[in-house]
Amino acid sequence: MSISFQMPRYEVLRREDRCVKCRVCERQCANLVHRYDADLDKMIADEMQCVNCQRCVVMCPTRAIAIRRYPLEYRENANWTERAIVEIQRQAEGGGVLLSGMGSPDDKPVYWDHMMLNASQVTNPSIDPLREPMETSVMLGCKPDSVTLGADGSVKTKLPPQVRLSMPVMFSAMSFGSISLNAQKSMAIAAKKLGITFNTGEGGLHRDLEEYKDAAVVQVASGRFGVHTDYLSAGCMIEIKIGQGAKPGIGGHLPGRKVNADVSVTRMIPEGTDAISPAPHHDIYSIEDLRQLIFSLKEATEYKKPVCVKIAAVHNVAAIASGIVRAGADVIAIDGFRGGTGAAPTRFRDNVGIPVELALAAVDSRLRKEGIRQRVSLICCGSIRNSADIVKAVAIGADACYIASSALIAMGCHMCGTCFTGKCNWGIATQDERLTRRLNPEIASERLVNLLSAWNHEIMEMLGGMGLNSIEALRGNRLMLRGIGLNQKELDVLGIAHAGE
Amino acid sequence: MKKIKINSSLCVGCGRCEVFCTANHSASRDIYKAYTLEGLRGTNRIHLLEGNDGYAVQCRQCKHTPCVFACISGSMHVDPSSGAVINDTKKCVGCWSCIAACPNGCVFPYHEKDGTKYALKCDLCLSADGEPACVKACPNGALTLVEV
Amino acid sequence: MKVKYLIIGSSAASIGAINGIRQADKSGSIAVIGEEEGKAYGRPLISYYLQGRTTKEKMSYMDEGFYLRNAVELYSGVRAKKIDVAKKAVKTDKAGSIGYEKLLVATGSVPFVPPMEGLDGQENAHTFMRFSDASAIEKELDENSRVVIVGGGLIGLKAAEGIYEHTKNITVVELAPRVLSTVLDEEGSEIVRERLEKAGVRFELGKTVKSVVGKKKITSVVLTDGLELPLDALVLAIGVRPNTALAKDAGIIVDRGIKVDDFMRTSEKDVFAAGDAAQGYDDSSEQSRILALWVNAARQGFTAGITMAGAQIEKQVFLPLNAIGLFGLSVATAGVNAGEKEGFTVRTERNGEEYRRIVEKDGRLRGYVLMGREVRGAGILTEIIYQKYTNAELSGDTVHSELNMRLMPLSYQRAALELMQD
């Protein structure tokens, strides 16, 4: 091949009047961008390797470094954008499928930002969470439509197993293997402290995390990695992964180089082999097969655990969800197209799937229309960025929300989107011991607890502002939402009125 | 007495501790000035020992104080109030006996521009604000100030 | 006049003992009989004083309030004349007789001046051990004074370094074929000698002074090979001898020095000895020997103090340890100074003046010499000798590895890092 036409994507700006050549940036950059040159007695940078993970910027003692987009000034062209051109260059040289990490960055509408929340004015009082109790705890699971009484007049109905959450938030699935054990452990510690759950993802439950098993949602994916009876009965809920928002319709691929001894033991696969999660599950080719899997899992755990089914938000998600309810699922997780990922083909990530807000609204409305909404809890996931997103999701009809990217960012992720390289400078999406040690679970879990305690308090404030003092009264309460900048069709799908109505 | 505990498995090998140690023992307390105007590069009392499983280490404040016994001038002494082993650089003549006695290699020779020589060692930042700069600078909690 | 603890001598061992006693006994009365005037000071500092790198005030070993804080009665400028072990009292020349419950003999060493023809107390003949010696020499010198130093050991060369600030015209006469023969190997001595010669110091090796010319003031000396050296000042730095007369007269067993066990107890009940005058166990040569070194005196004194006060202390390990700077060249040595002849294996690494010599036996470090611009991390090797770590236990190689804590066994490193050492 001739020379590469690809130019750096980022440029390292180093302020000479601040840099003291202490080489912290050099030691911290796993992509080998920074180097001390003895002859020049200067720090120099090889921009080609830079992925803008900001590790050097944060760690530099004198804040001497800034990263900027490389000034690649292609001629303005709304159609042939720089990204479109660069992607062709990369494939013209690489010849492979373009891979990306994180959720789709495309400039497509984010419906959360087009919905406003209600607040009480004079006709009814807002409730001050500092003075009145404010309840944000949630129970996930199947609920009967009514209650029957015993002879003595007391309630006889036994609730099917539920997952109790202190707040309508849960850490979403990120497997041990795609992320480091320290990252998963941080979420496990935080989940236990907060009274919510973390998710093992497709990677099985590492023996060090058994201590947190009561707060674990154990995932069963098409690869069945790490699935055995103890694993199934360890968690408080079993989640069947049918799809992922970032890559609906295709499976997962954990590169062999990430499958070290620890990962191979936990996933029960040979060390160094690529971990392929096929799509579809080889034993689920239609909805009734799913029913079989759901009940075999329930049998395996003596009906003591709710079973969740995670699907990607695709076009006929409402019908799919209805089928899943009738297949015996207790919880349905709907992962929108903005959902994050460690590695997904860029084309899938940016072009397949629909926004979770619309999917959630459609599913909630459909299940209510069919009178079966009570039989499942709905979890909305796929780029929840703050507590307002959660309140809006619950108002549309979700019971709770999964968060992943927000949790990663709290732990240190800077959204550089190159998780698949395995050189995550923040010690999250890597198995390299030199990098994983950079994530101290004690510190990271404290950051997560801070984040979600703050969010929970914000949720309470927003609830109080609306005159509500319990999250159940917000669930499906679409009158609490008003649309802005949405057309009537979008309002109808979301089931909300336009602001001003 | 307070000492700095080091958890090497948490050391990310960044070296920030060295930079902030140098600055905290400079007159200006400013990193850039310390390195350039005051020429204090290399006067950090904590040193990053690179290599995998590397870590940064500074004086372990030994209870049996081998450096104090070795000191021929009495400049290396135990500070009565904090119990820390501290070197009085005004009294020290730079004979390096303490360096030959320190079991952890945490006392370092220093040559001023004008030729005066003295030994440098960690003083738990008692000469600065009393809060060890390396502990504050460590991004990953590898260094913690503990009561022993 | 009776005290609980009486200490003869006021230098490293004496101060060490005071600290030791006060650690265990806050109130027992202590008295110190010091021959020299004033408070204890670091005697090795006299060459630095001559060099102008320290001053009289800064040389005092402890802070101003040390004696007061520790309630110590200091009789300085007083000579102890006789120890009466039966009556448990010490007769002095000026302070009468002082009774004791526990006595520490820390009389140190005295300069060793072999007999020379014509040497008869001339004023420009000096030994080099006390502050008085240094200040006397300082008064005599100007930049063209000619100085002859007899003795090419630690004291002689440090004297040369001090005097060099005043006059460059220095000749060192050494009986042995090389300098610092007791501390360095041949190659090490070579490096030191070359460095000093480059500075203009002349050497006369394998000779000593046969006779001295001049009655009131020495004008020249005649060496054993007949060579005559005109001079303005003569410095006698041949060596030192333990000052054991008092102990011997009192019937305490004395070999080369006053015999002591691991806890500095002498043959006489309630009488202890420490410092240059004491003869304890040298761990590196594995024999009873005098270790006339400041660091050992201080730690022996401390050990004696604790034991005198009736408290417990771990058995202490003593071995030779030196660190000196000579004309910009730093030298650090510890443990045995020996080679293949004595059954040790020797490995060295040298480039220019950076020199590292490792002496091993049965796969274990027994001694080292480190020379160069700096002796960074020398203490690591010292500790390896103390801890008797075999090379297998270490995490690197004593010759090639950088001298820092990562050379130590992993268990040592973890204990040190997590403050679980002592």
Added chain:
Amino acid sequence: MLYNEGRAHLPNGCAISGIIDTSGGLFSGSDIIESIALMHERSNGLGGGFAAYGIYPDHPDEYAIHVFYDDLKAQENVEAFLEKHFLIMLSERIPTRKNANIVRSPIIWRYFAQPLRNRVAVSGYDEEEYVARCVIHVNNDFDGAFVFSSGINMGAFKGVGYPEDIGEFYMLDNYHGYSWTAHGRFPTNTPGWWGGAHPFTLLDFSIVHNGEISSYDANRRYIEMYDYHCSLMTDTEVMTYLADMILRRHALPIHMLPKIFAAPMWEEIARMDDKSREEYETLRAVYAGALINGPFSIILGFNGGFMALNDRLKLRSMVTAKAGSKVYVASEESAIRRIEKNLDEIWTPRGGEPVIALVDENADIGRRRRVL
């Protein structure tokens, strides 16, 4: 003009009052009128209404269906429908008397009717379900018509105006019942609508409500899952349907309704003994959609008694009192003392603490007493 409020959920405040004689004794409507009249300032004249129990003793098995019609056309359509489903024993205008403050009233008609046996059998529903569905169907699909009462031996009387004028207009002083509830409305931004006034009824259930529930849309979308269709978009409508489902369809006892509407906080539940903790957890989990959030004070009337309830934070006033066999509930103490000088006891129920007043079992108040 029948401006159907159905399009938007309207905020409003109000006054409520309720009197019941637990011995079953009948008394005229003048007491309740006087009580609600005292709270004149609490309403703005755009809505008032009453529910009266035991007023049709001579129609023990017929449903008294009260209907508002905008015009004769609407009346013909509805009557055609009714005749297909009911045996109409009596069809008459509800007698009213001129009242200066009551203007533009719609056609107000009532029918005493029994559901046709065979139609009920064919429908697969029990009699009450059949009647309920007919009423909901009329209200939902017949323009210009609104069934505002459909219980046996009870009736609601409401409209646009101050409650005391409405009471005067419907000549309630001539009726005698054992249980009366009343409501004065303060809707904020609509000209008011006869059908929108309280109480909202379904069969013999009636609710008068002072407050504004924030959980309205959550409750509405929950209840609509079970074949209830909310046409008025008012709090009382959704609460009446919830009560109907829980008490009639699911046949839960009355004392469980407050545990659902104003469920105790989770921390409170956690402190309970195992048995009640499990019961409350199950109720809260199953009926999460029926949890009423935001300020409310309601009186739920039914054949044989009523239940008064405040939201669990008690963000709306409500006082209750007893004198002899009579139980009083009102938004203000003064509205009670006005009609009963010497009270045996008077107290303010805590948030979520119900006041359940049932007529003694042996009292004769007609065959269709609802046993809850």
